[in-house]
Amino acid sequence: MSPIADAECYGAECVSASTTVVVVGAGPSGLMLANNLARFGTSVVILDDRPDKTSTGKADGMQPKTIETFKQLRLADPLLRNGAKVFDISFWVKLLHSKKSSSLTNFQESTTDQPMRRTGRKLHYPDHLVGASDPYILLAHQGMVEEVMIDDMESRGVFVTRNARFTSCSPVDGMDQLQIQYEDTATNAIRTIKADYLVGCDGARSKVRSFIPDADLEGEITNAAWGVMDGVIDTDFPDLWSKVALRSHSAGSILLIPRERGMTRLYVELSSTGGERVDKAKATPEYVTQRAREAMHPFKLEWKSVEWFGTYVVGQRVAKRFMDPSAKVFIAGDAGHCHSALAAQGANTSMHDSFNLAWKLNLVARGLAKSSLLHTYEEERQKIAHDLINFDVEHCKAFSEGETALAKNFDDNIRFIAGFGAEYTPGTLTRVSSSPCRIQAGMLQLPAKVTRYIDANPVDVQLDIPLLGQFKIYIFVPELRSSLSALNVLCEQLASVLGELTAHADRSFEKHSRGHCSSDDFQQPQRYNTVSNIFTLAMVTKSSQSEFEISELPEMLQKSRWSVYLDDIQATGCTERWFGNLEAESIGMAIVRPDGYIGMIDSWDMAKVAATRAWLDSYFLSFMA
Amino acid sequence: MSPIADAECYGAECVSASTTVVVVGAGPSGLMLANNLARFGTSVVILDDRPDKTSTGKADGMQPKTIETFKQLRLADPLLRNGAKVFDISFWVKLLHSKKSSSLTNFQESTTDQPMRRTGRKLHYPDHLVGASDPYILLAHQGMVEEVMIDDMESRGVFVTRNARFTSCSPVDGMDQLQIQYEDTATNAIRTIKADYLVGCDGARSKVRSFIPDADLEGEITNAAWGVMDGVIDTDFPDLWSKVALRSHSAGSILLIPRERGMTRLYVELSSTGGERVDKAKATPEYVTQRAREAMHPFKLEWKSVEWFGTYVVGQRVAKRFMDPSAKVFIAGDAGHCHSALAAQGANTSMHDSFNLAWKLNLVARGLAKSSLLHTYEEERQKIAHDLINFDVEHCKAFSEGETALAKNFDDNIRFIAGFGAEYTPGTLTRVSSSPCRIQAGMLQLPAKVTRYIDANPVDVQLDIPLLGQFKIYIFVPELRSSLSALNVLCEQLASVLGELTAHADRSFEKHSRGHCSSDDFQQPQRYNTVSNIFTLAMVTKSSQSEFEISELPEMLQKSRWSVYLDDIQATGCTERWFGNLEAESIGMAIVRPDGYIGMIDSWDMAKVAATRAWLDSYFLSFMA
Incomplete structure (x- = not known):
């Protein structure tokens, strides 16, 4: 219960x-x-x-950001194992041809010399445009x-x-x-x-x-109607296992998407050539199949099995x-x-x-x-x-x-x-920072690979800290040894701003604890709320493991030992992805909201980290009780 | 049943x-x-x-090769999710000190100024020595x-x-x-x-x-005895989450290995200082803990919980x-x-x-x-x-x-x-090749990342083809367009050598089919025995996807479309890892046994691929019925 x-x-x-x-x-x-x-x-x-x-x-269809979310929830495994992954998209076009018949029986006899041709095939989520760690649609x-x-x-x-x-x-x-x-x-x-x-x-x-x-709901309902079918297709069409956008002048647009269990999802445009909506009674699986067959000719299209059929009219409306x-x-x-x-x-x-x-x-x-x-x-x-x-x-x-x-x-x-472009404008929870950073408030935390200091495990920084409904506060320390006293000051500010909130939260979680499940014994989420139930503290440093011991860190960071990370894996590492060139005498800090969005991000000269108190205050006091 | x-x-x-x-x-x-x-x-x-x-x-402890095997079996997911991953090993030593007591009560009073120190900490399976895709011990x-x-x-x-x-x-x-x-x-x-x-x-x-x-069993039983304990340790020892080898002159050797659910496995040497075996009655959890505490002093060692205790005497024997x-x-x-x-x-x-x-x-x-x-x-x-x-x-x-x-x-x-060094000497199933290749018969298939042509999915070549008890025959074609006629000849040889065996096997699997389970619907293993129940045919080419269509390949490779791979991901790709520099006018071939070991590997000038018939014959006819 x-x-x-x-x-x-x-x-x-x-x-x-x-x-x-x-x-x-x-x-x-x-x-x-x-x-x-x-x-x-x-x-x-x-x-x-x-x-x-x-x-x-x-x-x-699960987009890359949704896959990341399910990974953060530790729920992605069965979907990744059983889903189909679509990495590329292929574009086909079929030019106008003179001889065309729209009836199923006649079509069998109709022939055409007009070519159907692939105009392009490319990665759906190119790394340089998206930078997702799972750059594919997962069909599950x-x-x-x-x-x-x-x-x-x-x-x-x-x-x-x-x-x-x-x-x-x-x-x-x-x-x-x-x-x-x-x-x-x-x-x-x-x-x-x-x-x-x-x-x-x-x-x-x-x-x-x-x-x-x-x-x-406000907005438009269009005349564009689509028929949708799921099933196993028998075809000699070569790109059946890519996402395919096919535009045919004679038989409308077709979208093919590979699915799990060897199936394909087929979207077929049902608008008649003139643009009027197709009579609902005509929108049968047979009709949809015939339209698709016409569009894909000379390639074969037969269903080995059909699992689902539906139609919908496109409307674009928001409440x-x-x-x-x-x-x-x-x-x-x-x-x-x-x-x-x-x-x-x-x-x-x-x-x-x-x-x-x-x-x-x-x-x-x-x-x-x-x-x-x-x-x-x-x-x-x-x-x-x-x-x-x-x-x-x-x-x-x-x-x-x-x-x-x-x-x-x-x-x-x-x-x-891909889902990463869903960004929020400045507001209560997304506060513009004074110094320019690579990522900004309202954007999602960027993926990066780092090494967990405590056990040398390479981990994805965006996935490692479990989702407990808490904020994540990342401190970026380019050069650790020279930053130790600044780190102490910083941790004092954190304790000062969040101490009372933490005490308040601890009482609440004492009374109504988080939902426990047996896999928590393996995930050990309690490693990540040692400091507070309101936030997990994390540190990312470019110093190497051999340069410091956990016991040298401020107590708050010692308690946060499972989220002390070394930025030593990627050529363009986590620090650079978030801050660009963060100087050795600087300290960066980012408040990441419980949903992974950057709440606030900034950097300070090491001598001025006491200023983080007002900074933290300005964020949390505006909405925390 | x-x-x-x-x-x-x-x-x-x-x-x-x-x-x-x-x-x-x-x-x-x-x-x-x-x-x-x-x-x-x-x-x-x-x-x-x-x-x-x-x-x-x-x-x-699952070693990297075992993790690979479980991945090949599609059984690794729950173990990877719930196990502890140990990436590094840390070496500690504690020098001789004069004042020592071996009894538990006295030990509490004993003090020492002798330092216990870390002599090194490093990756357990360095990439340049092992090259594993999962370079860690998985404790599950x-x-x-x-x-x-x-x-x-x-x-x-x-x-x-x-x-x-x-x-x-x-x-x-x-x-x-x-x-x-x-x-x-x-x-x-x-x-x-x-x-x-x-x-x-x-x-x-x-x-x-x-x-x-x-x-x-033949071999030695030694006097070396060890006590083993599993449980959750409370300590200020900094390397608890690494594998730790600790050698103490006073209290013997200790091995610490992190485990799932926040536990640690503790191995404690039980031989007395003189080398005689410890009295079995003395080998209690308390005694083992005391030895460990002594060895780890000045660090604290307390059990928060103990899940298991055992002892064993080291014997090295083979039947x-x-x-x-x-x-x-x-x-x-x-x-x-x-x-x-x-x-x-x-x-x-x-x-x-x-x-x-x-x-x-x-x-x-x-x-x-x-x-x-x-x-x-x-x-x-x-x-x-x-x-x-x-x-x-x-x-x-x-x-x-x-x-x-x-x-x-x-x-x-x-x-x-790591498990990759378990290699077989030349024999019936591991035949030495005439031309020098990077990998040889008796070695395990090497890991490499390739792109699956048919759906542009990046895959691990050593994991992609499911384990169906079949051989895997990989053809390596550096330059596809100029190799098409040679590929035809090669496929003819394959059909000729393996045709009858295949017919024989198909009858057997018709009668006694492979064990089916519901996840097969998602894994679609039948994609990989379209040509034969005895082998899956695969091709690895350095040509790009845009240079050829599956329909241009020999029929046997068209049927094997799910195992046509593009060697376009890694700087040192699959072809180079297996063959070194394979010339554009050459074709390579490797027979990989059902257990992933290279059975035979060789390369031919394109004009001479008809010779593969005798080569294939020499392998399969020696043990197939």
Whole structure:
């Protein structure tokens, strides 16, 4: 059971009658939220109206940043083992030809001398543009993604309440609580649960959204319709195992994406040549297959098996509000934004909505941060939703314009498509620094390889510290021995600014501990909150292991020995990636938010590190309680 | 159930009454054998006298080659996630000091000004000496290693028969079979099972060994005794998370190895100062702890928890025979060799005994290879056992001589310790080539990164083709376009030499298919036996992806499209690692055995590739049926 929950049992099923957060919808977004809250130790109930997790179809492409997030959650392994990895994209075009028939039987006889040709084949996420440590799309069916999050959550004692259809929510008189009703669809019984927060991760037709004033979706619905099929294809088309964008003047656009278990996802444009929407009755698997076959001719296209078929009409819309003014009801994922499926963004953006919200809810629910922190959720994620919609409009347009436009659209937006380009503007949690650094507040922590001092393990700096809902404060010390006294001063500032907060947090975590699971015995997360439950302290130095002992460091860093790193692996190392040329007499510091975004970053002359006190104050006091 | 087995049910438990191979002992060696056989589709029954898998203690260090093997088996993930990785080794020494007390109580009062000092700290497996893709020891408890093999085997329908103590075996009159008896230790019932082969993986006191004539252990038992403890240590010793070799003149040698779950394994030398063996009654956890505390003073040593304690006396012995003359009864693992635990070799060598035997048993049991193939098991693995014993004697000696000797011993033997130095001399399966290559027959296939043509995935060439008990034949083509006609000729030779064998094998696998498990749907192993069940054909070229299409290749290579690789990732690529400078007008070829050893390797001028026919003939006809 969740630590803060009271429990009442209905028959065999145990449902919390009072909890901190109710999440509606156990798709990728809802599960990411509930899973994070379960880890952080905030009581959560997750309702879903389906009897089981997604079995076929739907979203299936994980972008590089999402793979990183799952690695940070220590949940990527089964997906990496079983998913298909798409490293390259291939562009094909088929020119106009005179003889064309659109009926299936006639088509068998039709021939053409017009060539179908590959106009290019290239890496999807070139290192120089993206710099991802996992530069590929991971195709793992939505049900697989849901499963890893559910299994992990269950190991922490939180279970999805199935067959539970959310119906309404209302404030509880005189208390700062919500009364949430849902229907048990198996028995039609209406159940009630009290909670502090309600989050709708219930998709484009979100019911929760209707309980947020003025939160309608705004934007366009186009005439562009697509048919989508998953299955095993028999073909002599050579690029079946690359992502393929095929534009045919006769039969519209086709997108092919390799999938796990030898399958292919096929997207087929259903708009008729004139641009009118295709009659829904015509959008059958047979019709979609015929369009694809026409487009791919002279290559063969047969289905060995079909696992799923769906159609959708492209709309690009964003909800006007992502939360109610009192910061009690929220929406995340498709409930807040919808767009085309072409660039495989949907589930990725949705999960990162939740990833942004979860740690904020945890800190506020624990009384460690001000309620105003929750408003940054809407500010930040609505910005990303609009970025996404704007990109999607351009991407769809480029798709129909041709390979040159599409290739340019890819190049211009590739960081955004990969997920690393989702960046926040300056705000409460993202404060512009005075000295210029390579990375800035609002950007994601950059990947880099470093050596862990304590056990000489080479690790990825962006993955090594486990996600405990805490901030990460990285100190960069180019030259250690000469910096020892400055380090002492720095640690004093940290203790002074964060000491009271830490004591406050320690009492909270004493009372409501983080969600424990058996794999924690192996991961040893407690190595990373020895100093505070609010932050993990880390140090990156360019000095070598033989130049110092842990016992020479300030006590706070001695306690943080599992996050003392040597920047000795890469030619362009972590220090340089973050700060550019950081002088030997300087010390750098970065506050990384619990979701991996840079909150603030700056550097100081060693003699002036006492100034970090005001700097730290200015950040944390603005939103911490 | 295993495909070849007849089953009879005894109560709730189902035991095959007739099978192809009976394995005695479900430790690392026995499980590796049974797991491999289950994959290859050879019926196997595995008996173990324990009620469950190993819960604490015993072997726990996986060497780099063993990690590679588990990656090849697609079983490494949970071990890599949960194990501790030891990258470095630290040497400490404590000089003689005058005042010393060996009793626990007195020791508390004793003080010394003599320094204990680190004489060196360095990478355990330096890249320039070992070149491993996983250059560390993976500490994962034996029970975890057993579990991944058991889980995988069970997913293929093979279960360990527990509480089953092997008692005897005898030939079945007039048939080429063995009658094997074991006792159900839960009921004391005696059960009988018929099998074609019996393999004893039943440890140093092997009962199966007694059924092989003249197979006694030969060698020395020393006076060197060690106490071993696993637990969580509280200490201010700075190198607790490195492997530590500590030599103290007063209190003997200590070895510390970090383990999973924050534990440490502590080895403490129990020989008294005079070299006599320590009285067994004295070898208690308290005594071992006291010795360690003395050696580590002035650093603190307290146990927060103790999980396991054991003692052992070092013996270095090898069985005179690993099999009976008729090639029906075998021993593997500790049943064939024993030695000290210091270099963490035991389970590693034992599992590779089985890894060597499994594919041979499968081919012979299927009638695809001559029975004489089985004799290469003894030839090859006895050689390794003697190498191990010789190394171990030197290693133990160096350990007591001091850090200079030990460091030299490490450097001299590091490839062997890592597992890559286990090499076979020329023989039936390892044929010396006429032209000089960088790697030679009897050596392991070298790691290298290449790009898979078909889907642009960067892969490890030594891991990519799944283990199906088949040979891998790699063709190296530096310059593809000019080599197309030579490639055609080469493929004709392959078809000619291996065509009949392939037809024979295909009938066998039609009848007794490989063990299928649900993860095969994701791994798609059938992509790698499109040409033959005897071998997977692979090609490595230095030409780029844009220079050729798969459809231009000979049909046999078109069918092998999942193993067409581009040598375009590393500065010193796969081709150069295997062949040195392979000229553009040359073609190289290597036969890699099912266990990853090079069987034969050579190169030809493009005009002379017809000669590969005799070359292939000379290899395969000597042992294939």
